[in-house]
Amino acid sequence: xxxxxxxxxxxxxxxxxxxxxxxxxxxxxxxxxxxxxxxxxxxxxxxxxxxxxxxxxxxxxxxxxxxxxxxxxxxxxxxxxxxxxxxxxxxxxxxxxxxxxxxxxxxxxxxxxxxxxxxxxxxxxxxxxxxxxxxxxxxxxxxxxxxxxxxxxxxxxxxxxxxxxxxxxxxxxxxxxxxxxxxxxxxxxxxxxxxxxxxxxxxxxxxxxx
Numbered sequence: 607x608x609x610x611x612x613x614x615x616x617x618x619x620x621x622x623x624x625x626x627x628x629x630x631x632x633x634x635x636x637x638x639x640x641x642x643x644x645x646x647x648x649x650x651x652x653x654x655x656x657x658x659x660x661x662x663x664x665x666x667x668x669x670x671x672x673x674x675x676x677x678x679x680x681x682x683x684x685x686x687x688x689x690x691x692x693x694x695x696x697x698x699x700x701x702x703x704x705x706x707x708x709x710x711x712x713x714x715x716x717x718x719x720x721x722x723x724x725x726x727x728x729x730x731x732x733x734x735x736x737x738x739x740x741x742x743x744x745x746x747x748x749x750x751x752x753x754x755x756x757x758x759x760x761x762x763x764x765x766x767x768x769x770x771x772x773x774x775x776x777x778x779x780x781x782x783x784x785x786x787x788x789x790x791x792x793x794x795x796x797x798x799x800x801x802x803x804x805x806x807x808x809x810x811x812x813x814x815x816x
Contacts, residue, residue, distance in 0.1 A: 614675055614702065614724045633662035634718045636748045636808050640786070642666075644744065647713030652703060652735060653720045657683025657696070663714075664692035671708050673701040703731045711740040718748045721765070729774040736775050736782075741815045744785075747771055751789055751805040768807035777811065786810035 637659050646667035651660045654672035656679055663670050664687065674680050680698045687693045699708055703720075704727045715735045720728060732747060739745050752765050766774065768787045789807045796802045 614722050614726060633659045637716060640746055640810055649714040650708060650712040650738060652717040654683060655679055657686045660696050661687050661690050661692055664695035670696045671699060672696055673699045673708055675702050707734050712738055713740055713743040715739050716746045719750060721750060733775055736777060739813045741813055744810060744812050747809045749807055751807050768809050771809045781814055783812045783814060785812055
């Protein structure tokens with residue numbers, strides 16, 4: 607089976623099954639920057655991976671629902687939460703977000719780097735995410751503005767600008783406040799160890815209280 611014939615779930619199970627740890631174990635920088643001053647409540651972490659963001663939120667007093675398409679990584683994330691002493695604050699749920707979505711309303715919905723080379727309906731998923739934000743709550747969407755500079759195979763892939771992400775949310779007029787809609791650069795180490803610069807984008811919006 608090749609990557610082209612794998613489902614998203616098979617791809618991510620294989621990716622996470624190949625290595626004991628794929629990511630750094632640290633929460634995403636933009637999450638820390640944008641959420642530190644928020645009052646803890648109920649949070650939804652979409653595409654939680656190995657659980658660093660969910661665990662950071664739980665340590666700050668949030669009750670977190672964390673989802674991923676890979677059962678392999680959800681098991682790993684649950685072990686990390688247990689080691690961190692926050693297992694009782696995180697509900698790990700398996701979802702292919704294009705087919706199912708966690709129930710409930712949340713004070714924070716966070717989607718960091720929710721991308722796929724498959725047919726994941728990202729715009730529809732993010733609109734569903736916005737609908738899950740409680741009055742007064744925040745939706746935080748962070749994504750890549752393009753593939754990494756070393757990935758020549760996917761150099762043709764076009765990813766949305768922050769303005770396009772915001773427009774695709776189709777937020778009703780007068781019901782939301784746009785807090786942030788911007789691009790930013792960050793440094794990353796390429797697979798060969800050389801330094802590289804990537805451009806990411808962030809959209810942060812708050813649902814207004816009635």
